[in-house]
Amino acid sequence: MSGFRLAMRHLHREWRAGELKVLAMALVIAVASVTSVNFFTSRIHQALTGQANDLLGGDLVYLSESGIAEERVARAVELGLRSAKTVEFPTMVLAGEKNQLVALKAASSSYPLLGHNRTAPKLFAVDTEVTGGPVAGTIWGGSRLLTILGVDVGDVITVGNINLKVAAVLTSEPDQSEGVLFNIAPRLLMHADDLPATGLVQPASRVVYRLLLAGDAGAIGQIRQEWEPKLKPGESLHDVQDARPEVRSALTRGENFLALAALVSVLLAGAAVAMATRRFISRHLDSCAIMRCLGAEQAVISRLYLTQMIVLGLLASVVGIAVGYLAQWGLMIFLAPLAGIELPAPSLWPVVLGLVTGMVTLLGFVVPPILQLKNVPTLRVLRRDLGGLQIGALSAYGIGMLAFVALVLFQAQDLKLAAAIIAGLILVVLLLALVSGGLLLLLKPLRKKGGPAWRFGVTNISRRSGHSLIQMIGFGVGLMALLLLAVVRTDLLSEWENRLPADAPNRFLINIQPEQLDGVRQFLRSEGVEPPLLYPMVRARLVEVNGKAVTADDFKTDRAKRLVKREFNLSWAEQVQAGNTVTSGRWWQPEDRGKAFFSVEQGLAKELGLGVGDSLTYNVAGQRFSAEITNLRQVNWESFKANFFVMAPPGLLDGYPVNYITGFYLPAAQHAVLNRMVQQFPNITVLDVATILDQVRGIIEQVIMAVEYVFIFTVLAGLMVMYAAIHATLDDRIHEAAVLRTLGGRRSQLMSSIVLEYAGLGLLSGLVGAITAGAIGMVVAKQVFDLVYVPGPALWLSGMLIGAIGVGVAGTLGTRFVLNQPPLKTLRGM
Amino acid sequence: MRSEIVVNTQNLHKRVVSPEGELTLLQGVNLSIAAGETVAIVGASGSGKSTLLGLLAGLDEPTGGQVSIGGQDLFALDEDGRARLRGEKVGFVFQAFQLLPNLTALENVMLPLELAGRHDAQQVAEGVLQRVGLTARASHYPKQLSGGEQQRVAIARAFAPHPQVLFADEPTGNLDRSTGERIIDLLFQLNAEQGTTLVLVTHDPHLAARCQRQLELDEGQLKAELQ
Structure with a gap:
């Protein structure tokens, strides 16, 4: 019989x-x-991006200063994309005696x-x-223009x-919304x-x-790929990621949350797999000892179990x-239905990822210990006490950890998230081992106290340390x-x-002149609106970095x-704006007034390769001036506040x-x-961002x-990990209960000792779990999501409570049947 | 009956280091067993019976001396080589039965045949199970069987591949007297049918008496051969 068929029979x-369930x-x-999670994120990403693309009027926008070549439209049609064209330019329009400069947009039918006017x-x-x-022959004008x-x-x-x-x-x-703050001329369509x-x-x-394109993501990607490398000066391609930092930031954060959830599940499942193994x-x-006795070579045993595990893993x-x-x-x-989104077809990538996850978990947590089975001493068939096999913790679980790290790196697109999880993982296991070990030591003196059930329960916890x-x-x-x-x-x-x-x-006022400040404040107050902070703004063009054009x-x-x-x-402020944090360098002091300093948003700094100490030269209406970057700021774009x-x-x-x-x-x-x-x-432009706001809120x-x-x-x-943990000592417990009942232990005595032991274990592990969950929550909040979270005693208390009740009940239910069996049946089955 | 030597030992020693110092378990054991013989190794608890059996079957390594099975020096082979040799020539019956708990009675009997790569494993196993009277119990798991039935399955498993030598370690140790008797009858019947060489370790004089030869171990030394 071939090794594979034998392995399959054994697997069956x-x-x-029920050994493998x-x-x-x-x-x-x-x-x-x-x-x-990957099926979902890839689809929801596409869907949410599509939704956000409404803000662009299309999935992709090709922009040119010299006109749209017919071949481009033809290529888009060929790929099954929908297209629309717009032409925009500033011009003067007249009505009777009055004239006004407008931002004119002429659009095809x-x-x-995407989206709506x-x-x-x-x-x-x-x-x-x-x-x-x-329609042709008519125009739509903005209220400011008409006024x-x-x-x-x-x-x-x-x-x-x-x-x-x-x-x-x-x-x-x-x-x-694209370039929302820059189109300040009245609109005409x-x-x-x-x-x-x-x-x-x-x-x-x-x-x-502009050539607006919309349709299948693959075709859009194709266009991007074809056109992007050949763009001439005066031509560019845009999608929503370029257009809205708020949307991009919300999407990334959302995907981070999902990735975190998936990785934590894999980690937990890995732990359950390790325990079950x-x-x-x-x-x-x-x-294994018997099979060695019956003539199986080590390689045969290894192959037998390895094949079983790999097939099981694949299935x-x-x-x-x-x-x-x-x-x-x-x-x-x-x-x-809630989102009203059209669903793009899922891609195949998640299937690959799923397979890789299964195999890595298997190879990391199952295979190394399984390979040690072959080393079982054959003499065990004669002398049962020739125990066990020392499964080296390092070789068995070290590989698992490494495999998991590889998986995290593979899965998490975000290195920071991956690093946080890996560091968290190592910390958690160390902390759990340390705290658990310490608590077990503390428990020892308690063995002498209380009734027999208490003594037996507590003794059990520390005896089987x-x-x-x-x-x-x-x-x-x-x-x-x-x-x-x-x-x-x-x-x-x-x-x-x-x-x-x-x-x-949800509303922005732009282009307020210095002499209008008081008037605007007064107007708003008279309308019952608390006047908001007004930020100064100087429009400038970047001409040099470190003295180089x-x-x-x-x-x-x-x-x-x-x-x-x-x-x-460019704007100025004495204090750091609310919602902004200085991430490197230092903010200026009152005595720095008028000094040639700049504070730069860190995303921009990264994009342009700038850092503290670099010097920027700006041109404002023909005048140049330079200043040194003294700090970088992190800006919460999702706040929708005016930021610079x-x-x-x-x-x-x-x-x-x-x-x-x-x-x-x-x-x-x-x-x-x-x-x-x-x-x-009339000169003030009012911008309504309620739509974008709702969009971002919807994404969140x-x-x-x-x-x-x-x-x-x-x-x-x-739950699987906990189930595996209960099972980990089930065999010992069954045997022990049978022996105790044979020796005259009453059912109620054994029952209360089991309840006490599990509730005690649950209480202790609940405390440890709560401490580590709080710590991880804090780190992840700060490092990955840029949120502030401080764990409180409520978490620790609920951890202990949930642990004691949850583990107590689950453990008791899982072990209870031990008490219902005649002891001899149990003993004979051993 | 052939008279070639199937099991042979020369100056076999086994010492172990324990917390109380070095302990000698076997001291210069020389024996030879011919094909088809039935031999009992007897002695008090701790006399070294099980140690000797473990060494004869190549389950353990001696600190000195040689063992050969069918002319092959066991300890010239590595552990895998010995496993292969066991698969080809040796069968076992244990005091604690040692059936695989997740396999049915039939599957337990099939196991050595499957490991040897035989395609007729199921037919052969069914035949042997019938021979030990357990056809009706073929699909039962060990824990659903009585002690006597479990040992009959173990005997069927041991004889199924037609081993040259069969080692039995206190085969009736876990059974009541009358069940033990029936097990021993079965063991000797099958042994006679297949012409197997039988080496059994026991402290039961009644069982030992049914063997052709009885070797007595005392403090690790072969004392005398009782005929």
Whole structure:
């Protein structure tokens, strides 16, 4: 008989005997959790990105200063993509005696591809979402434009050589958010078909052409790949990641949460697998000795068990992948209606990851100890006391740990997250071993106290200290995961949610002139709105870094190129803005007033390769000045507050042309305030970011739901570890109970000693689990999610309580049947 | 009956180091057993019977001397070589039965045949199980069987591959007297049918008396041969 067939027969026999169920279940959970999270994140990422792309008017935007070549449109059509074109340029428009400079946009009929315009039927009337743009022969104008020109819906505006009728008041465009702070001219939207007749587009005009594309992610990626390397000066490609730091930041954070949940499940499942393997081995020492006796060579034994484990691992992985796939569907069905998202097809990548996870867990936690089975002393068949096999902790679990580290690195795209988890893992095991060991020592003097059940229970914990230690680590790791879930659920996620409070600024006022500051404050106060802080802003172009002239071409990434190309908004402040933290260097002191210092946002610094000590030279309206970077700041972009990439101490920017910006929360019902403001201060631009705000809020809510769902696996894995831990000493316990009952121990005595022992173990491991969960929560919050979390005694108390009750009940239920069996049957079965 | 020597030892020694100092378990044991013989090794507890059996079967290594099975020097082989030799030539019956708990009675009997790579494992095993009267119990697990039944399964397992030598370690030690009797009858019947060489360790004089030769061990030395 071939070795493989023999191994399969044995696998079948072991499975039938129930020896492999915990092992297989734990593997299935590990694989299912990784697979579902990856299926899910890849799909939700695509879906959420798509949703965020509404803010761009398309999935991808090609931008050119010289026009859109027909081949590009043809290629997009060929790949099955939808497309729309817009042409934008500044121009003067007339109405009667009045004229005004506008930001004109002429759009093709299919515009916008994603998202919607909003219009009102009359000036300052309530607006609604509409499909498409203005039809040929008409225009939509922003309320500011119409106010300045003194016209309303139904009137006529002269655009170049033709007259066009105002058909609606344009209140919001999906793609207005891109470069939101820079488009301060009043808006005018017309149909592209009318453009030639205006005669406005001349060879030398400052025109920006956009080709908006939307459709299949693969085709979008294909276009990106084809076009990106061949972009000429004046051409660029954009997607939402480039456009909105708030959205990008929310997405990344959400994916980090999910990755964390998946990795913790794998770790827990690994622990369960390791414990189940330990039990499998201790129960198979005799079998191996007998087979050695019956003529099996060491290699035969190794092959026999290895083949079984690998086949089991593959089967469990396949089942895990299927479960993960189904779970992901459940999640999608649950989430999709809430989010209103279209689901892209899942990719194959999670299947690969699931398989890799299954095999790595197996090779790391199962194979090394299994390979030691062959070393069992054959003489054990004659002398049972020739015990066991010393499974070297290092060789058996060291490899497991290494394998896990590899898995974490492979799975986590984020190195910081991976490092936090690995460090946490090592710390947890050390801490658990240390604390558990210490607590066990403390327990010894308690053996003399109390009644017989107490004595027996307590004695059991400390007498079996080796097993108790492993059991406590198992319970501790399991409880830690459950408590970590509670921490993440209640504290971290709500902290994240709170970042974007209900009164986060949803309106911005831009272009407030210095002499209008008092007027604006007064106006708002008279309207019953508490005047917000007004930030000064000087528009400047970056011309030199460390004395060397720079242009966009000196930088590699799109984002860096774009950042350098457009004007920076420099601001000044005496104190660090709320929500900003200095991450390196130091903030200036009052005596630094007027000194040539800059504070730079760290993301920008990274993108442009800047650090503390570098010097930047800006050009403001023809005048140049330089200053040294003295600190880098971390900015919470999700706060939606007005934030600045580059700030200076007060005094440095005095004398340059300045205007002010502010953001504040205005309930929808009070929208009329803004209409009155535009009438009183026509030069001020009002930006409505409520849509973007809702979008980000939506992403956060969806991700939180997803994290909670994925944590089901973590909980399952945690329960699995505890189940494996109870099983770890089951054989000893069965034997012991049988002996004690033979010696006259009453059922109730044994029962209360079992209850006491498990409740005691649960209490101790609950405490250890709570301490470690708190510590990990704190580190992960700070390092990975940039949130502040401080664990409190409530966590420790609930840890002990949950541990004592949970482990007490589970342990008692798991062991109770021991008491119901006639002792002889148990003893004979040994 | 062939008269070639199947089991042979020369000046066999076994010493172990214990906390109380060095302990001599076997001291210069010389014996030879011919093919088809039935031999009992008797002696008091601690006389070294099980140690000798362990060495004869190559389950343990001596501190001095030689053992050969079927002319092959056991300790010239490595542990794997000895395992192979056991698979080919040796069968075992133990006091504690040593059945694999997760395998049915039939599967336990099949195990040595499967390990030897035989394709007819199931037919052969079924035949032997029938011979020991356990066909009805073939699909039962060890813990569902009585002690006597478990030992019959163990005997079936031992004889199934037709070993040249069969070692039995206190085969009735865990059984009551009458069950033990029936087990011994079965053991000797099968032994006679297959012409196996039987070496059994026991402290039961009644059982020892049924063997052709009785070797008595005393404090690690072969005292005398009782005929």
